[in-house]
Structures are given as C-alpha cells and as structure tokens.
Amino acid sequence: HEQRRHWDGREFDEYIITTEGVGVYGETPEEYLCRMETLHELMAVLDTCTEAQRRRFLLYALDGLSLAEIGVLCGCSKVAVYQSVEAVRKKFINFFENRLNE
Numbered sequence: 001h002e003q004r005r006h007w008d009g010r011e012f013d014e015y016i017i018t019t020e021g022v023g024v025y026g027e028t029p030e031e032y033l034c035r036m037e038t039l040h041e042l043m044a045v046l047d048t049c050t051e052a053q054r055r056r057f058l059l060y061a062l063d064g065l066s067l068a069e070i071g072v073l074c075g076c077s078k079v080a081v082y083q084s085v086e087a088v089r090k091k092f093i094n095f096f097e098n099r100l101n102e
Contacts, residue, residue: 045095049088056081057088 027035046054056074059065060081065073067081074081 041095041099042092045091046088048091050084052076053084053088056084060085 046057049057052074056070059070059073060067067078067085070081071078
C-alpha cells in the first residue's frame with residue numbers, strides 16, 4: 001500500500017497534524033492589527049446607528065437579503081428598509097471621508 005504524500009512531500013497524516021487549525025494563508029501580526037482596527041472602526045460607525053438601521057443594514061449587507069425580504073422580516077415597508085440602508089451607507093461614507101482628510 002502506497003502512502004499518500006502531500007504536494008510538498010510530507011506524508012498526508014503529518015501534513016494534517018502540522019496544519020490543523022491553520023488556514024492556507026497565515027495572517028501576519030501587522031495584517032491582524034489592521035483587520036482588528038478596521039473592525040473596531042466599522043463597529044464604531046454601526047454604534048451610531050439606530051437598532052433598526054443596524055439590523056436592516058446587516059441583513060442587507062451580510063446576509064444578502066433583498067429590501068423586500070427585510071421589510072417582511074422587520075414588519076416595515078421596502079422604502080423604510082431602503083432609507084435605513086442608505087442612512088448607514090452615508091454614515092460609513094462620512095466616517096471614511098473624514099478619516100482620509102485627517
């Protein structure tokens with residue numbers, strides 16, 4: 001029985017053990033710090049939104065729901081959802097424009 005080898009020459013079992021919990025791409029400490037700073041900035045902007053704006057925006061941006069689907073889920077009109085999403089977008093635009101001007 002032939003042992004399976006990974007593309008880099010390690011035996012398959014050895015490869016699994018050494019890479020367990022490690023993604024294909026290893027993030028550098030600098031990249032991790034930048035990602036965390038960006039996450040904190042995004043959360044800071046979302047904290048300035050109303051609960052309804054935040055929920056509708058996240059359902060739209062992260063979950064990919066349509067405005068109509070969000071309206072049904074939240075018990076409001078498609079127009080109200082659109083206004084919430086646009087209000088949050090404007091807050092993000094203003095935040096990042098101000099940040100660039102610093």
